[in-house]
């Protein structure tokens with residue numbers, strides 16, 4: 182048997198074809214050469230594995246494949262999406278959206294040079310976090326602050342600076358894993374600190390902490406259990422009591438509140454979400470929280486607390502590897518400035534604005550989307566329905582927020598297929614598959630995205646109708 186690959190052109194032969202020259206003009210020589218190599222390699226591989234049964238593609242088929250490869254390769258993978266999941270701080274979808282002023286600040290600062298580490302008045306070198314320091318201390322009531330890349334970095338830095346070669350006392354009820362393999366016991370080991378577990382999963386008393394203190398204790402740490410909750414017969418020690426204990430023994434008390442907020446979320450009927458100013462007020466020496474969770478700003482790890490301990494962290498050699506860039510600082514500074522006026526924050530911080538939106542408003546939008554759909558679009562199978570959103574991002578999972586949305590019945594189209602099709606549409610839409618149906622929660626969808634939902638659902642109805650027809654004709 183003859184080798185079917187003998188007719189396969191070489192990369193150089195392909196490059197002389199006029200249709201490939203057109204591709205070179207549109208993309209670049211290097212891109213086309215890479216694409217041609219990949220496509221030819223694929224063909225050779227395919228012929229080898231299918232034992233000569235495959236047809237070797239014609240020259241024009243090869244050119245089409247090269248063109249497809251370039252097209253796929255050019256397409257960005259980090260793109261904006263519509264979040265119809267109802268999860269406000271969806272880690273997979275980038276957590277908190279930024280406010281307009283924060284986006285403008287990033288735009289301005291990123292484009293040119295900026296006063297990142299200089300003092301404009303004196304011309305002297307200054308601290309990198311000068312743009313956020315006063316707002317952070319004002320808003321939380323802390324003496325000093327620091328900013329690192331994320332809350333995990335804040336935890337690493339804290340443990341390295343305060344407890345390397347020492348013990349850290351943590352309650353057994355708070356030894357949690359925070360998504361993506363960030364387990365406190367492992368983090369401790371990585372920082373050279375020894376975990377000193379006290380109490381039990383559901384009960385830890387002040388005396389448990391006190392009896393664990395010795396001359397080698399580096400810190401007492403409280404960890405907000407985030408997306409994990411021990412319910413029922415529980416007992417834990419208050420920050421006030423621990424702060425007093427720490428003070429007595431000259432040991433810093435660290436409160437890792439993770440999703441911590443700087444305004445009170447009880448306004449949104451969300452109780453027990455950690456609040457940075459409260460933790461400071463109750464006496465924590467250091468409070469750690471994320472910038473892109475309940476604060477509604479950019480990804481960052483915010484450190485607030487007593488000057489003595491904050492400085493110990495910010496002067497640690499590891500700080501250099503964890504410091505944030507000018508874009509993050511610009512976004513964070515602009516976000517914090519909005520919080521000076523809480524009313525303004527409720528309107529301008531997207532996370533808070535989404536929470537402020539009334540259920541009546543969401544119901545109106547859901548009804549309007551339903552009426553805008555042409556009658557053929559899944560008539561009878563698509564409804565405006567009440568649903569519930571959640572905060573997500575390591576906040577309390579048990580708290581539900583009333584909402585409204587659109588539900589596409591699974592009888593008319595499989596929910597997984599609907600999800601796949603809307604995800605791969607333009608723009609990409611993420612919803613929720615639940616109870617055999619597909620749901621879009623409008624609380625996390627911006628009103629100016631509603632028209633995209635209408636178009637996408639109509640496109641879906643059309644393609645489902647065509648599928649039906651082709652199946653019918655195949656049968657006849």
Ligand SMILES: *Cc1c(COP(=O)(O)O)cnc(C)c1O
Nearest residue numbers: 331332333407438439440471575
């Ligand atoms: C989310 C969270 C973290 C991790 O924060 P990142 O900013 O995602 O690094 C750490 N600790 C707690 C308690 C959290 O909730």
